[in-house]
Amino acid sequence: TRRVRTRDLLAAKERGERWPMLTAYDQYTAAIFDQAGIPVLLVGDSAANNVFGHETTLPVTVDEMLSLVRAVVRATRTTLVVADLPFGSYEEGPTQALRTAVRFMKEGGCHAVKLEGGRRCAPQIEAITGAGIPVMAHVGFTPQREHTIGGYRVQGRGEAAEEVLADARAVAEAGAFAVVLEMVPGEVAKRVTGALTIPTVGIGAGPETDAQVLVWQDMAGLRGGKAPRFVKRYADLAGVLTDATRRFADEVRGGEFPAAEHTF
Numbered sequence: 001t002r003r004v005r006t007r008d009l010l011a012a013k014e015r016g017e018r019w020p021m022l023t024a025y026d027q028y029t030a031a032i033f034d035q036a037g038i039p040v041l042l043v044g045d046s047a048a049n050n051v052f053g054h055e056t057t058l059p060v061t062v063d064e065m066l067s068l069v070r071a072v073v074r075a076t077r078t079t080l081v082v083a084d085l086p087f088g089s090y091e092e093g094p095t096q097a098l099r100t101a102v103r104f105m106k107e108g109g110c111h112a113v114k115l116e117g118g119r120r121c122a123p124q125i126e127a128i129t130g131a132g133i134p135v136m137a138h139v140g141f142t143p144q145r146e147h148t149i150g151g152y153r154v155q156g157r158g159e160a161a162e163e164v165l166a167d168a169r170a171v172a173e174a175g176a177f178a179v180v181l182e183m184v185p186g187e188v189a190k191r192v193t194g195a196l197t198i199p200t201v202g203i204g205a206g207p208e209t210d211a212q213v214l215v216w217q218d219m220a221g222l223r224g225g226k227a228p229r230f231v232k233r234y235a236d237l238a239g240v241l242t243d244a245t246r247r248f249a250d251e252v253r254g255g256e257f258p259a260a261e262h263t264f
């Protein structure tokens with residue numbers, strides 16, 4: 001078995017085959033997702049929220065991201081590992097964007113990078129892909145701009161559908177190998193998916209995209225509290241881990257752990 005390549009994802013679209021993508025930020029989970037047959041893992045800047053405990057994705061740094069990227073790459077054999085360029089590491093223009101992307105490839109060892117933005121980021125995508133680095137784009141709702149957008153809001157409703165379509169076309173034209181569509185109406189995602197030859201990866205974008213991505217802690221129910229509407233929980237890891245933790249604590253307090261078989 002070999003690593004998945006971006007051209008495998010293009011071929012899957014041509015065959016009409018859908019594929020799953022998850023975020024990953026550490027060794028054990030990345031290995032599980034790799035072995036469970038997830039072809040693409042994203043070391044998302046959602047690590048800001050889901051690993052480092054920030055309120056938004058903005059604070060995570062390139063160096064923090066690189067540590068996580070290295071762990072995920074080392075733990076996987078067949079998945080294509082995509083890394084998010086964090087806020088502030090590519091907005092200044094193509095030169096800064098390419099410099100950051102090169103660091104991710106050389107120091108992180110990932111196989112592609114991702115950045116947020118449509119028409120606005122076409123020059124960055126051209127510069128990075130021009131250097132031989134595959135780029136996944138991200139349009140619709142883009143969390144790094146949440147202060148401008150005014151929170152987590154569906155994008156592309158009504159006439160704004162044309163904006164999403166124009167952004168998706170621009171990133172494809174600039175050389176992106178795939179594009180994430182976040183929180184756009186299902187009808188808009190369907191239109192974009194039909195208009196592009198590169199795969200679309202939906203999150204909160206309905207069932208008609210070529211691929212689907214979720215944050216793994218949402219997918220597996222590790223994160224407590226109310227999940228966004230687009231999340232489906234496939235497990236209750238928070239419940240499993242809470243139960244295990246309570247039993248461990250009780251057994252230590254009660255003197256039942258460690259037992260003879262755990263003792264040298």
Ligand code: KIV
Binds near residue numbers: 180203
């Ligand atoms: O950082 C992230 O987790 C993402 C995905 C949700 C697409 O960008």
Ligand code: NA
Binds near residue numbers: 044045046084
């Ligand atoms: Na992200």
